[in-house]
Amino acid sequence: MxxxxxxxxxxxxxxxxxxxxxxxxxxxxxxxxxxxxxxxxxxxxxxxxxxxxxxxxxxxxxxxxxxxxxxxxxxxxxxxxxxxxxxxxxxxxxxxxxxxxxxxxxxxxxxxxxxxxxxxxxxxxxxxxxxxxxxxxxxxxxxxxxxxxxxxxxxxNKLEHPKFKIMYHASNEVVQHDSHISDLKDMKNVIERARSMSPSLHGHDHGEPHYLLKMVTNKQLSKGDDGRDVRQFVLEPLASVVEYQVGDVLEVLPGQNPAFVDVFIKRCKLDPDSYITIEPWSGERDAMDSYVNGSSDHPIQLRTFVSRAMDVASASPRRYFFEASIDNNNN
Ligand SMILES: Cc1cc2nc3c(=O)[nH]c(=O)nc-3n(C[C@H](O)[C@H](O)[C@H](O)COP(=O)(O)O)c2cc1C
The missing domain is CATH 3.40.50.360 (Flavodoxin domain)
Known part of the structure; x- marks a missing residue:
C-alpha cells in the first residue's frame, strides 16, 4: 500500500x-x-x-x-x-x-x-x-x-491536507474503558480497538489479533559475539486452538517497551495519559464510513493507542514521514 x-x-x-x-x-x-x-x-x-x-x-x-x-x-x-x-x-x-x-x-x-x-x-x-x-x-x-x-x-504548502483529525480529551473528561485490563479478553478487545482506530492499519487487517499466544521459551541460539542475536521462541495458544495451513504466515505483534512509548509521546509534546478520538475530515467521511464506526464515541488512551497500533522503537519511518517533516520545518 x-x-x-x-x-x-x-x-x-x-x-x-x-x-x-x-x-x-x-x-x-x-x-x-x-x-x-x-x-x-x-x-x-x-x-x-x-x-x-x-x-x-x-x-x-x-x-x-x-x-x-x-x-x-x-x-x-x-x-x-x-x-x-x-x-x-x-x-x-x-x-x-x-x-x-x-x-x-x-x-x-x-x-x-x-x-x-x-x-x-x-x-x-x-x-x-x-x-x-x-x-x-x-x-x-x-x-x-x-x-x-x-x-x-x-x-x-501543497502537501495534501491531513485526511484525519485527532481530538484530545483530558483523562478526567473521559469514562475510562481501558485503564483496568483484568483478563486476556479485555486485553484482546483493547488491542482490537486500538488497531481498528489506526488509519494506517485500517483496511490492512480487521482488528487482529486472532490469537493471543504466551511465550514459554525464549532461548538465545547464537553466542552473541558477532553482533547477531538468533533466538528460538516457543509460543503456546492460551484460549483457542490455532488453526493454520501449510504456507500460512505467522505475523507477530510484539509488545513494546512502555518507557519507549512514553518517551515517544512526550517527544511529540503530548500527554500519554490523555485520551484521543480519530475521525476523518468531513470531505473524507463518505469514503470511510466503515472507519468512523464507533471510533469517535469511545476515546482511547493515547498510551494504549501508541503501544498497540504503532511501532515506535524499530519501524523505519516511511518516505512520506520525511516529506511531511521537511514541509513542517519549512512552514
Ligand atoms: C515468501 C516470499 C516469496 C516471494 N516470492 C517472490 C517471487 O516469486 N518473485 C519475486 O519477484 N519476488 C518475490 N518475493 C519478493 C517480494 O515480492 C518483494 O519483497 C516485494 O517488495 C514485497 O512487497 P509487499 O510486502 O508489498 O508484498 C517474495 C517475497 C517473500 C517474502
Missing part, C-alpha cells in the same frame, strides 16, 4: 480531479470497464504468485467469457514489486500486464519492475517510472494531470 499511496498522493498533487486508492480486495472487478485510468501496484509472493489481496481479482480477470475488447476503454499502468533473486521475478505484475492487454486495455507506459536487489530497493525503479508516467499522462491528456510542475517542484 505504501507505493499505491505514494502514487495517489502524487496524482493529487498534480491536480488529478479524482483519485481513489484501493486495495485490490476492496475493488469490484466488474466495474473495471467503467474506469478510464487505473494504475496497478502489484507484488509477487510464493513462487511467482499474486498476493492474497489480489487473488479474487485475478481469478475474475482470467474468466474465459471476457472478450478481447472487454477493457477497450481502459488506460492503465502496472508497477511490480519483486526480487530478482527469485526465479519467477515479478511474475504477478508481468502476468497482470499481459492479461490486461489481452482484454483490450491500453498501457500508458511500459510496466515498471521494482527490485529488492537494487541498491535503492524498489525505489530505484519507481522514481524514474513514476516521473515517466506523470509526464506521459500530462502530455497525452492534460485534464487528468494538469499541474505537472507541482510534481516536479512541489510548493511547500
Amino acid at each position: 505504501d507505493v499505491a499511496e505514494r502514487v495517489g498522493r502524487e496524482a493529487e498533487r498534480g491536480g488529478c480531479p479524482s483519485v481513489d486508492v484501493q486495495s485490490m480486495d476492496h475493488f469490484d472487478p466488474n466495474t473495471l470497464p467503467t474506469e478510464s485510468t487505473v494504475i496497478f501496484v502489484v507484488s509477487t509472493t510464493g513462487q511467482g504468485d499474486p498476493p492474497d489481496t489480489m487473488k479474487v481479482f485475478w481469478r475474475f480477470l482470467l474468466k474465459r467469457n471476457l472478450g478481447s475488447s472487454w477493457l477497450e476503454g481502459l488506460h492503465y499502468a502496472v508497477f511490480g514489486l519483486g526480487d530478482s533473486g527469485y526465479q519467477k521475478y515479478n511474475f504477478a505484475a508481468k502476468k497482470l500486464d499481459k492479461r490486461l492487454q489481452d482484454l483490450g486495455a491500453k498501457p500508458i507506459i511500459e510496466k515498471g519492475l521494482g527490485d529488492d536487489q537494487h541498491p535503492s530497493g524498489y525505489e530505484g525503479a519507481l522514481d524514474p517510472w513514476l516521473m515517466s508516467l506523470w509526464k506521459t499522462l500530462n502530455h497525452v491528456n492534460s485534464t487528468i494531470l494538469p499541474e505537472m510542475s507541482e510534481i516536479l517542484h512541489p510548493s511547500m
Whole structure:
C-alpha cells in the first residue's frame, strides 16, 4: 500500500480531479470497464504468485467469457514489486500486464519492475517510472494531470491536507474503558480497538489479533559475539486452538517497551495519559464510513493507542514521514 499511496498522493498533487486508492480486495472487478485510468501496484509472493489481496481479482480477470475488447476503454499502468533473486521475478505484475492487454486495455507506459536487489530497493525503479508516467499522462491528456510542475517542484504548502483529525480529551473528561485490563479478553478487545482506530492499519487487517499466544521459551541460539542475536521462541495458544495451513504466515505483534512509548509521546509534546478520538475530515467521511464506526464515541488512551497500533522503537519511518517533516520545518 505504501507505493499505491505514494502514487495517489502524487496524482493529487498534480491536480488529478479524482483519485481513489484501493486495495485490490476492496475493488469490484466488474466495474473495471467503467474506469478510464487505473494504475496497478502489484507484488509477487510464493513462487511467482499474486498476493492474497489480489487473488479474487485475478481469478475474475482470467474468466474465459471476457472478450478481447472487454477493457477497450481502459488506460492503465502496472508497477511490480519483486526480487530478482527469485526465479519467477515479478511474475504477478508481468502476468497482470499481459492479461490486461489481452482484454483490450491500453498501457500508458511500459510496466515498471521494482527490485529488492537494487541498491535503492524498489525505489530505484519507481522514481524514474513514476516521473515517466506523470509526464506521459500530462502530455497525452492534460485534464487528468494538469499541474505537472507541482510534481516536479512541489510548493511547500501543497502537501495534501491531513485526511484525519485527532481530538484530545483530558483523562478526567473521559469514562475510562481501558485503564483496568483484568483478563486476556479485555486485553484482546483493547488491542482490537486500538488497531481498528489506526488509519494506517485500517483496511490492512480487521482488528487482529486472532490469537493471543504466551511465550514459554525464549532461548538465545547464537553466542552473541558477532553482533547477531538468533533466538528460538516457543509460543503456546492460551484460549483457542490455532488453526493454520501449510504456507500460512505467522505475523507477530510484539509488545513494546512502555518507557519507549512514553518517551515517544512526550517527544511529540503530548500527554500519554490523555485520551484521543480519530475521525476523518468531513470531505473524507463518505469514503470511510466503515472507519468512523464507533471510533469517535469511545476515546482511547493515547498510551494504549501508541503501544498497540504503532511501532515506535524499530519501524523505519516511511518516505512520506520525511516529506511531511521537511514541509513542517519549512512552514
Ligand atoms: C515468501 C516470499 C516469496 C516471494 N516470492 C517472490 C517471487 O516469486 N518473485 C519475486 O519477484 N519476488 C518475490 N518475493 C519478493 C517480494 O515480492 C518483494 O519483497 C516485494 O517488495 C514485497 O512487497 P509487499 O510486502 O508489498 O508484498 C517474495 C517475497 C517473500 C517474502
